[in-house]
Amino acid sequence: MRILLVSLFVACNLLSCGENIPHDKATPVFTEVHKKGPDTRRTLKLQIEGMMCEVGCAAKIKKELLEQDAVSSVIIDFDKERETDYAIVEYDPKGNTELNIYNSVNMIADGKLYDVIKVETTYYKEETLK
Secondary structure: OHHHHHHHHHHHHHHHHHHHOOOOOOOOEEEEEEEEOOOOOEEEEEEEEOOOOHHHHHHHHHHHHHOOOOEEEEEEEOOOOOOEEEEEEEEOOOOOOHHHHHHHHHOHHHHOOOEEEEEEEEEEEOOOOO
16 A cells, blocks of 8 residues: 555656746847937847747747737747748847846747747947047
8 A cells, every 4th residue: 555655646747747848949140230219128039949830830939929028029020831820029228138038938838839030139229429
């Protein structure tokens, strides 16, 4: 009887742990672009794997991104023929970080659907007068 109880305890722990482990996400590739403009503005171009349709996937990603603090606009570039698609996010860097923003996509459906594989950050800086 004792062996049976120990076996059940071990089996339950092994089976339940597998459901709580998040999908292993690779660290995205980061690139930078610098342009003239107000420094209260920053844009991210997120390259996303896993989008299958414009109506469901693109709309869900756009909704999640727009709910993030300091995000002012989101454009989804979806093409069913591509393996990866894009989200272009404009935000105020004083109110959020690129890490929080791209992780909001990675964590949709507990991290099981989408993977941000590249993040291109555009930094804006006003020209100084000389």
